[in-house]
Amino acid sequence: MSQIIKHDQELMKKINKEMILNLIREKGPISRADLAKITNMSPTSISRIVTDFSELGLVKETNLTSSGVGRKAILLDTDPNSIHVISVEMDQSISKIGVVDFDGNIILKEEVTYDSHVMDWEKVVDKICNTIGGIIEQENSTESKIIGIGIGIPGIVDDKSGRVVFSPQLGWKDVGIVDYIEKRFGYKTTIDNLIKSKAIAENVYGSTKGSKRAALINFGTGVGSALIVNEEIYRGITNSAGEIGHTTIDPNGRLCDCGRIGCLQTFITEEALIQEARAFKNVYSIKEIFDSEIAGENWAINLIDRLYTYVGIAVCNVICMYNPDTVIITGKLIEERPEILDVIMKRVDDRIWAPFKNTYEIKGSNLCEKSGMLGVASLVINKYLDAEL
Template sequence: MNKHDQEYIKHKNKSMVLDVIRNRRPISRADIAKITGMSPTSVSRIVADLCQAGIVKETEQFSSGVGRKATLLDIDASSVLTVGIELDKTEIKIGVVDFDGRIAAEHTVSGANHDKAPQAVADTIAAKLLELVRDNGINRDKIIGVGIGIPGIIDVDSGTVVFSSQLGWKNVAFLKLVEERVGIPTTIDNDLNVKALGESIYGHVNESRKTVLIGIGSGVGSTLVIDGEIYRGETNIAGEIGHFNFDPNGMLCECGKRGCLQTYIAEYALIQEANNFKKVSRLSEIFHEWRAGEPWAISIIDRACTYIAVTVSNVVCMYNPDTIVLSGNFIEQHPHILEAVRAKLDDFIWEPFRGTFKLVLSKFAGKSVMIGAASLALNLRLDYELQTS
């Protein structure tokens, strides 16, 4: 076995032990060895490395049962912190997040980011992050990484926003702009990717092996997470279901094609349709009319639920996931819509797929991108620590 293979196995074993402690804590070294199939000596060596890195700690609890009692291990959730940032057209959400996905401090900055130069947005992020850390008495030395979720096509390796229609950016090296200003290792990714990652680690589906997250808001997209890893496709744009073609003679989409899915269920499409009946500017106004029993509002919401059910059916046929998470403003601000979608699924789900998956809502709602971006930063830094320790 060559040195590269040995280092790979060493890294995977450390990751495995950390995942077991993370998911089954508090736990003894002996139980970790049983679960992983590794030798007690190997487990003890890895645990020593993780303790030295400040990630794992021994507790004052001891194992019960027959035989010699063993000290149990736990995660030191406050030992390391990461920052999660959601950047969209009108808001910047910044949160300092611990190892358990809990938000220690957060701040929202409102403003039209699509009207600003990327440098100005990076300046705002750096200034507000510094302010958040200072005002909440957070030890900056504990912050090991910054993650940013951005709508659009992202080149993760170079940290470049290849294209974001919401921000009006094209080929912007945004990672470098932020990292230079905050002085902390930074990573960026598509907002739905990080949202799905956060849900798979901390959400309702943390034991799912194959999760699809569908986001419905200003646009429509999806992300597939397999065994904790985001499936990105060849150019990191897998999951752009908003541009599934539902009708080649349909409405014109912002992408220049006709009949894309998002022209039927994205917020702008629903608002545009509602304005044929009454002047509205927000999705909440349509739901207000829906609750008031307005037939046109009922029709718009019902048709949107139908298209969401069709989308779920298509995703199930394509990926055969064990869990589908519905997210985005349309669902998260009006969670009762989930039942309306479920009621329509029987009309579209192919018989072999019935009962093979769970359909759930996002656990974190409006904070899921922030938590997911922090998770992305944490995973990358842990990978580095596990490789070098």
């Protein structure tokens, strides 16, 4: 047999396996007969593939049987505990660390705080590792299987080499975090940009499921976006596509933490707003600024009004650049005050160029603060399945 034909057959087998596993993940509990019917494959092929999944522990027979006429068939479903991922969502001063199962449930969650601008990166990572170590100990006393560690990080992340190229939020430049963690625990470790991870989670589990052209914009300690095209993240040449927070809005504006002047995020992030607000009042959080706005304090009304304008501009710019069918708004800003989604929609509708009107839908995330952890877990699970199937 020629090498090419053999290669094609192997690839076909892999595609079929992925398709059947996805069907069980989406439609389970489901019978072998229904899988054969949906995929047009022979019952023998289905049985063989299902046996492979059972051996890996991914799929199990449930104690349910099919309803309707004819012989009762045992239904299959995924085993959520067959795969566990240690998932980390890093931000400027806090990391969420937990365990995500094969079905996308967060079954354990802890938090670690630090000051990334004062501490060396090794100290920050050691703090996170101490918590990971504790979780691994707990996991080892169960039947479950950890397949790897995934970390979502704000900033420019080289997902292939496992290095953080530049993260203004963390104050990190060229940090080899994957090497460091793999040496400590021996588990395969995957990193990606946090916003790209969130977009993946929305596409697998959340608000953009089924969308072919979706954009996600995150308003948090930074401002960033991610684009999903045909179920895949658009990464650009160095995995940096979507860094809208550092597009220049005002060349005479304020200094950004990236070292340049007048970036979009200097009008939007909590830290930037607090700095400006302090000319009027000693506030420490965006919540206090919102409280002052609700109390009718003029400075706060103007500052929040300007914030909405720039958020609207950011969303309009993304819509003009990518022409998405869905725009998901995520991040601390909207988690803090979900009702601002309506304000954002109105600002975008008022500003958007006419040909784009009614071409998009703006939504909040239904995964909310879970999306970062679920996204990196998905990346780790996909890599694992790619290697195993």
